[in-house]
């Protein structure tokens with residue numbers, strides 16, 4: 164470490180600029196904070212791609228208790244009910260924060276929120292923007308607000324690789340920056356470090372997540388010694404649009420909430436035989452049904468024609484746009500769909516203030532495991548969790564002096580489009596990255612068994628030890644992959660997003676959270 168490449172965050176440091184990171188930064192103002200983003204703000208975050216919206220019991224006749232109860236039922240027996248009740252109770256206040264910062268939520272003529280229905284919610288409860296543009300609109304509003312806030316320093320073109328730990332306390336982060344010195348590390352010291360670098364869907368070959376969201380957050384924290392909770396619980400979305408695009412574009416569940424149905428290429432509406440709620444059954448059940456159809460050689464389609472007709476073009480412009488790119492006319496044609504890795508219920512274990520097991524490290528958003536989602540996230544609870552915990556962490560980080568003028572920008576660091584895109588392409592096409600993603604989809608996917616999970620663990624170990632030309636951040640990916648596969652091998656039952664063909668039932672003895680360190684996951688891997 165030379166003084167050249169050591170920078171000081173002058174306060175708190177937030178790793179990641181999705182909803183969790185930016186919301187926390189705004190809540191910290193006017194206390195100083197530095198936010199790291201590998202890409203320009205708004206790019207590369209799942210948050211900006213969210214379609215449905217934010218779950219909140221703000222409709223007439225709804226209550227936080229009912230929202231918490233639905234969350235608990237969806238979570239398949241391991242939701243921390245107190246967490247669910249508190250998060251549901253805080254929802255209305257956080258929605259008001261988002262509205263105050265400029266989010267143009269859909270409202271009726273009296274100013275009440277227009278609410279969508281999503282699977283496993285007992286009421287219309289999802290606060291939305293222009294039908295399916297919630298994530299993009301929320302992020303645009305927050306980015307505007309962040310840019311006007313002098314206490315927030317944004318650093319673009321920087322990827323965190325390792326957490327720095329001294330005497331058991333996290334003291335900042337080691338990064339790589341774009342530029343010809345990409346391989347030289349940059350050290351950023353901070354009094355408080357907030358990890359908000361998202362989930363791990365991109366570890367899978369078929370995913371709805373942006374390319375940079377590949378388990379770096381959980382991997383980095385686990386390598387630094389943080390305790391991880393429930394890593395085996397990955398949610399697969401049943402209706403990613405089947406095109407040749409990577410990542411796969413999403414067809415929001417709100418479409419099924421409106422009455423869109425799933426059919427196979429024989430025209431059979433198979434969900435009616437599987438669950439009383441048919442297409443609105445919990446996500447894991449619909450995803451598995453679609454998966455089994457495809458395994459049996461069928462194709463699966465979402466049919467919006469009768470229920471939406473031409474209205475899909477104006478009411479769901481994002482989905483209509485994805486269809487147009489793939490030359491599908493959803494007004495007259497079926498939309499081909501497939502299950503895709505979508506959301507990680509597990510992550511870095513945190514307490515009710517977002518504190519991890521490592522002093523000096525807070526974690527929020529999809530990178531964290533708060534106990535809210537249990538084995539299966541209730542739709543649209545993740546944006547809610549991101550804002551609730553982003554706010555709590557800001558409250559918990561005390562003792563930082565307010566600043567009234569702009570924090571000085573970091574010299575020599577920034578986004579370079581050509582280089583950034585070339586790097587992303589190199590990573591996407593790297594043989595080791597491709598093999599890792601294929602192994603996760605094939606053996607740690609919608610359905611799992613002992614043989615496949617052991618095979619995945621051996622592939623991950625081999626890639627970690629022998630792959631050529633990979634960067635340090637690849638180690639964060641293999642670390643996260645190891646945790647997911649090891650915990651999936653250990654949990655000899657099926658629950659929520661984790662389905663074992665060889666243990667297809669829920670087992671009451673497993674009605675608890677998985678708590679795992681990297682050392683344990685590696686020991687399981689060594690025995691595979």
Ligand SMILES: Cc1cc2nc3c(=O)[nH]c(=O)nc-3n(C[C@H](O)[C@H](O)[C@H](O)COP(=O)(O)OP(=O)(O)OC[C@H]3O[C@@H](n4cnc5c(N)ncnc54)[C@H](O)[C@@H]3O)c2cc1C
Nearest residue numbers: 179180181182183209210215216323360361528529543546
């Ligand atoms: C297509 C899609 C639709 C969705 N729809 C909904 C919905 O309607 N409602 C809902 O509640 N949830 C939805 N979700 C889930 C939800 O969007 C995410 O769970 C949530 O946005 C996560 O927010 P976050 O801030 O934790 O992470 P993200 O928004 O993913 O942000 C992570 C940030 O960390 C950065 N980052 C990653 N690695 C590093 C690193 N090594 N160093 C520095 N920075 C890094 C990324 O570039 C990004 O800026 C959807 C997800 C997807 C993919």
